[in-house]
Amino acid sequence: MRHLKIFVIAVSFIQAGDDLRAERRYVVGTEVSFVTGGSNRAPVGGGNTLLQTAFSYFNGVYPSITFTSAGSKSSFLMNYNCGLYRSNTDLNIDSASHGMNAGFTFRPTKNLRLGFSDSFDISPDFTTSYALRGILFVDRSFRYLFDPIAERRLSYTNNASGSIEYQLNRKSSISFDFSHSYRDYERNPYFRDILVDQQRITGSASFRRNLKKHRSLSLQYSVSTLHFSSFEDALTHGVRFGYSYHLSPTLSLTFGGGPTYTVGLNTDRGYYNYSAEATLSKSVWEKNRLFASYSHQGGDTSGIGSTADIDQASVGFAKPLGRKVSTSVQVSLFNGRQRLDNPGSIRGYTSSGIISVAIDRRWSLSLGGTYARHEHTLLLNAQERRAFASLGFHLPELWKFTR
Numbered sequence: 001m002r003h004l005k006i007f008v009i010a011v012s013f014i015q016a017g018d019d020l021r022a023e024r025r026y027v028v029g030t031e032v033s034f035v036t037g038g039s040n041r042a043p044v045g046g047g048n049t050l051l052q053t054a055f056s057y058f059n060g061v062y063p064s065i066t067f068t069s070a071g072s073k074s075s076f077l078m079n080y081n082c083g084l085y086r087s088n089t090d091l092n093i094d095s096a097s098h099g100m101n102a103g104f105t106f107r108p109t110k111n112l113r114l115g116f117s118d119s120f121d122i123s124p125d126f127t128t129s130y131a132l133r134g135i136l137f138v139d140r141s142f143r144y145l146f147d148p149i150a151e152r153r154l155s156y157t158n159n160a161s162g163s164i165e166y167q168l169n170r171k172s173s174i175s176f177d178f179s180h181s182y183r184d185y186e187r188n189p190y191f192r193d194i195l196v197d198q199q200r201i202t203g204s205a206s207f208r209r210n211l212k213k214h215r216s217l218s219l220q221y222s223v224s225t226l227h228f229s230s231f232e233d234a235l236t237h238g239v240r241f242g243y244s245y246h247l248s249p250t251l252s253l254t255f256g257g258g259p260t261y262t263v264g265l266n267t268d269r270g271y272y273n274y275s276a277e278a279t280l281s282k283s284v285w286e287k288n289r290l291f292a293s294y295s296h297q298g299g300d301t302s303g304i305g306s307t308a309d310i311d312q313a314s315v316g317f318a319k320p321l322g323r324k325v326s327t328s329v330q331v332s333l334f335n336g337r338q339r340l341d342n343p344g345s346i347r348g349y350t351s352s353g354i355i356s357v358a359i360d361r362r363w364s365l366s367l368g369g370t371y372a373r374h375e376h377t378l379l380l381n382a383q384e385r386r387a388f389a390s391l392g393f394h395l396p397e398l399w400k401f402t403r
Contacts, residue, residue, distance in 0.1 A: 037388030144303030262299030273298025
């Protein structure tokens with residue numbers, strides 16, 4: 001949250017300078033989703049006995065507000081959403097989630113581009129909070145893959161990033177990127193030996209060269225430092241060679257990889273591994289997208305335990321089925337192999353499917369379901385099934401003006 005305050009103040013100053021030279025357009029929009037459905041959780045392989053195993057009904061409301069600003073050289077977007085959720089059991093458990101995303105791009109000259117973003121999320125289950133609002137979440141930046149669904153306990157996550165890109169000439173560019181991610185489990189006394197607060201700080205420098213026929217090559221060096229409240233900190237160096245090919249204006253293929261070296265900062269124990277990535281994506285517009293990806297990263301973290309080698313695969317699509325009906329499906333799998341002093345590995349699966357019908361310009365009805373499963377987590381093995389219906393109200397241009 002502190003990162004976001006600094007970010008918004010800095011953006012305000014830059015936009016003020018931009019306003020002196022050019023006209024800007026401002027738009028404020030809002031959405032509200034009213035959700036009801038049923039869910040159940042159960043232990044996997046004789047896991048945590050604290051889990052709720054009976055079916056229960058739930059209902060909730062998820063309002064959000066979006067602010068955008070665009071000028072001749074910069075653009076800014078900020079979205080805040082919250083969720084008020086009640087699980088109708090004998091205890092009538094209430095919970096609240098909050099999330100905010102902000103992004104800013106600034107092009108002071110023809111060849112220089114600056115980008116900054118920040119987000120925070122307070123929820124027990126990141127994927128479900130998006131699915132209940134009818135959103136197919138696609139983000140290639142780093143994200144903690146583990147969510148504590150077994151305990152349904154709120155965790156706080158913050159991700160901040162920035163980039164500087166400079167166009168050397170018509171074919172070549174260099175860029176510098178940095179990011180900081182933070183996960184806080186509020187010092188859970190029951191799982192303090194595995195759910196530990198952690199930070200991930202990464203910096204990278206890249207060179208990109210455009211080739212003929214919509215192809216490009218890239219070379220990147222990165223360094224990441226991992227900090228854990230109860231485990232050994234680690235440092236990972238990596239070199240990555242990349243290749244991308246635009247098969248069409250909307251369809252692209254990217255893959256790359258290279259060696260990594262991770263060392264524990266307390267014991268100086270180190271090991272070699274690798275990074276690898278392959279992504280196929282197609283984006284025509286927001287409701288017509290396709291993506292499939294696989295990645296491996298040595299010396300990283302999944303959000304549970306400490307240092308691990310992470311494999312992740314995901315596939316999904318969003319497609320209109322006529323003028324008023326659309327559907328979206330997403331499936332993700334990840335596997336974390338323990339390294340250094342990490343007490344255990346993890347394997348996880350998440351999926352969601354949604355069918356939406358536009359009732360009119362402002363109202364829509366969505367039917368969907370989610371499934372999540374965690375294995376190999378010692379005390380936190382669990383699976384959760386959920387089916388829901390959501391009535392959404394959309395007003396993307398509640399207020400707009402130019403000055």
